[in-house]
Amino acid sequence: MTTTALCLTSRLRLRAFQPADAAAFAAYRAHPEVARFQSWEPYSAEQSAAFVAAQTGASIPAAPGSWVQIAIARPDTDELLGDCALCLNADEPRQAEIGITLAPGQQGQGYATEALRALLSYCFGELGLHRVVAVTDCLNEGSVRLLGRVGMRREAHFRQNIWFKGSWGDEYVFALLREEWPGIAG
Template sequence: MSATPLLLTARLRLRAFQPTDVTAFATYRAAPEVARFQSWEPYSAEQSAAFVASQAGISIPGEPGSWVQIAIARPDTDELLGDCALCLNADEPRQAEIGITLAPQHQGQGYATEALRGLLGYCFQELKLHRVVAVTDCLNQSSVQLLMRVGMRREAHFRQNIWFKGAWGDEYVFALLGEEWASIEG
């Protein structure tokens, strides 16, 4: 039986990770094209199993300052499609940062948009957050377009602010306030 969902959207179930997610998680986290713009390198099978075990059944949201991964699954088959990340700010837990990773075979089908809209709704409606941010590599145009599509606005462009995988990289910071979300969803 699958874990109780954090939330359901029209085509997705966002829920805690469970042991049966290891194979799918290991497959997409091992893909170099998935890891390209992420802070991690492709995962090994052992790293994937340890990571899923560390996240299985974890409280969502986690303690302020701690990242938690949220599984994105199909509600009919419970197939893992990817994961979202959520971290409440350690100093101000009414603010959070989010992220998303989707398996390559599930990209381009609107799942990321649906998952992030669902997560933003959860953040603002259930958690009553004030502000949510997302940081992305400026070269990751798919992520940039996704963040704009869900209603986030670009607030910052940090030039060569991060030493990332052997080179200086630029990052965009996107943000959304609770009051802005209410006008988008209202």
């Protein structure tokens, strides 16, 4: 099935979810290490199917205050590698929060960096957003490195601010302004 790309890079297509993504989505969302720093527990096959069905055909971006998941796929085979998340701020829709999840077998190959750069280009270029933030657990070293690699700056370190999976957790907030994104005139 040919799908329209929201963003296209040399190795990736960011696009809306489709029903054929359910099995791959279920496989990586069920992995305990993938869920470790996420707000969800490992997904069951039923939860995955329901989630993909709900995201299929969803508007990108979603209404301010609502999250939408964006599939990360190979442009040649359309194989699902992971997903990005995007939420326009409910009170100020010129600001957004983003996130990313990759299947374990796809990690360490530069896909997350490429996908987030494409998503940031979409946010600042197509959507004309003013500011984009990302929140990550301070213990998630891979995410911390990734957010720095795509040009986001660490703006906050919240200590024990979230009760997360049975204990208090620390979070970093990373941000980037439109005027700081390469190729965009302020």
